[in-house]
Amino acid sequence: xxxxxxxxxxxxxxxxxxxxxxxxxxxxxxxxxxxxxxxxxxxxxxxxxxxxxxxxxxxxxxxxxxxxxxxxxxxxxxxxxxxxxxxxxxxxxxxxxxxxxxxxxxxxxxxxxxxxxxxxxxxxxxxxxxxxxxxxxxxxxxxxxxxxxxxxxxxxxxxxxxxxxxxxxxxxxxxxxxxxxxxxxxxxxxxxxxxxxxxxxxxxxxxxxxxxxxxxxxxxxxxxxxxxxxxxxxxxxxxxxxxxxxxxxxxxxxxxxxxxxxxxxxxxxxxxxxxxxxxxxxxxxxxxxxxxxxxxxxxxxxx
Numbered sequence: 502x503x504x505x506x507x508x509x510x511x512x513x514x515x516x517x518x519x520x521x522x523x524x525x526x527x528x529x530x531x532x533x534x535x536x537x538x539x540x541x542x543x544x545x546x547x548x549x550x551x552x553x554x555x556x557x558x559x560x561x562x563x564x565x566x567x568x569x570x571x572x573x574x575x576x577x578x579x580x581x582x583x584x585x586x587x588x589x590x591x592x593x594x595x596x597x598x599x600x601x602x603x604x605x606x607x608x609x610x611x612x613x614x615x616x617x618x619x620x621x622x623x624x625x626x627x628x629x630x631x632x633x634x635x636x637x638x639x640x641x642x643x644x645x646x647x648x649x650x651x652x653x654x655x656x657x658x659x660x661x662x663x664x665x666x667x668x669x670x671x672x673x674x675x676x677x678x679x680x681x682x683x684x685x686x687x688x689x690x691x692x693x694x695x696x697x698x699x700x701x702x703x704x705x706x707x708x709x710x711x712x713x714x715x716x717x718x719x720x721x722x723x724x725x726x727x728x729x730x731x732x733x734x735x736x737x738x739x740x741x742x743x744x745x746x747x748x749x750x751x752x753x754x755x756x757x758x759x760x761x762x763x764x765x766x767x768x769x770x771x772x773x774x775x776x777x778x779x780x781x782x783x784x785x786x787x788x789x790x791x792x793x794x795x796x797x798x799x800x801x802x803x804x
Contacts, residue, residue, distance in 0.1 A: 529608040529684045531634075532572040533560050534598070536612050543615070544590055544597060548578065552617060552659045556628065559660040560613050563667050567677045577605045599796065602637060606764075608692070608755070609643065609684065610635050620653060627653040628662045634680045638765055638797035639693040639750075644679035646672055691732030691752030694765050695739075695798045696772065698723060698746040704803045706780040706787060709743050719803070720746045722779045723772075727751060730771065769799045780804045 535543040535557055547553045554575075561571045581600045582588065590597050602610065616629035631648035635641065649672060651662040667673040698720075700707055708720040720741055727736050727748060735752035753768045769792040780787035780803065787804035794800075 528568075528570075529687075530572065530606075531564065531569055531609040531611055532574060532577065532601075532605045532607045533557055533564070533611045533613050534574065534601070535615055537616070538614065542590075544578065544601075547574065548590065552657075553615065555659045556615055556630070556663050557613060559663040560611070560630075560632070560667070563664070563673045564611070564677070567673070569677075571611075572605050572607055574601075577601055580604050602796075607637050608687075609680070610637050611680075614648065617659070618653070621655075623657070625653050625655050626657060626659070626662060627651045628659060628666065630663055630666045632676055634676075634683070636687065636692060636797075639695070640797060641693055643683035644676065646676040688755060690735055691754050693750050693752055693797070694768065696727070696748040696751055697798065697800045698776065698803060699800065700744040700803050706803050707743065708741075708746055708803065710780075712779060712781075719779060723776060726772070726775045726779070730768075730775075765797060765799065766794050769794050769801075772799065773801055776801060777804060 535547050535553060537543045537546070543553075547557060557574060564571050578590065578601065581597070581604050582590070584604070585593070585595065585600065587593060612633045612635065614629070614631040614633070618627045618629070619625065627650055629648055629650045630646075632646040634643040634645075636643055649666050649669070651665045654662065656662070698708070706719060708718065708723075710719050711717065712719055712722060723746060724738065724741075728734055732752040732754045735750070736748055737750045739747040739749035741747075751768075753765070754763050757763050773789055773792045777787045777789035790802045790804060792799050792801045
């Protein structure tokens with residue numbers, strides 16, 4: 502009897518180990534971005550002011566200590582500069598933040614609000630910090646850490662001041678727990694994107710054209726495709742008219758069935774191909790236009 506119990510226990514242990522090896526833990530990629538409420542350019546401050554670099558480094562370290570691996574902001578900025586062939590972010594003729602998002606390609610952006618207050622000619626300092634996690638693809642807010650302040654100290658160690666803010670009252674633990682819970686919902690439901698399908702003067706086909714033996718409208722066939730291909734059929738129509746068909750929320754998976762990353766661009770390619778196939782009428786082959794993907798929104802001009 503004892504031998505049987507031991508054997509059963511061993512089987513249970515092996516099964517548990519095998520199960521844990523087969524379950525893939527989806528870890529979100531994140532990057533911390535500074536911002537201000539005063540209108541100052543936080544990225545320029547970060548690049549040129551050691552105080553800001555120290556603060557962002559401490560926020561990164563706090564997240565690293567709790568299981569995340571934040572992407573390096575400065576290296577991402579450097580790559581944007583190389584790509585855009587510029588030496589400074591100042592007076593850039595493009596959306597700098599959007600270029601950084603596109604370069605980093607993270608699941609989550611953690612925006613760190615920073616305010617530094619100095620007294621006694623800079624000898625005594627305190628900092629205000631708040632954290633806001635947003636989903637990179639949809640810009641949807643995931644979780645906030647309310648603004649909190651450190652006591653004033655006679656120090657210029659801004660990393661220490663930020664650490665006081667984050668660790669007191671378990672603020673960083675609560676933020677990480679809230680972020681993980683919100684991301685768990687994204688893993689389950691998929692990440693949210695928006696889609697706009699537009700009719701222009703150059704469009705040969707119209708959204709209210711009838712296609713096929715059942716005389717379905719083009720817009721109806723596109724909606725059916727979105728329904729079948731949205732993650733767990735999670736989608737919501739915003740507008741359906743003669744000239745525009747838009748979805749203000751379509752959920753897409755984070756990964757393919759084979760475990761590869763699945764992006765907004767992957768979904769954009771699939772839906773644009775589907776639209777080109779739908780818009781075939783009386784032997785006329787629709788020319789597929791390249792979809793535009795920006796800030797989690799797919800825009801497609803109807804062929």
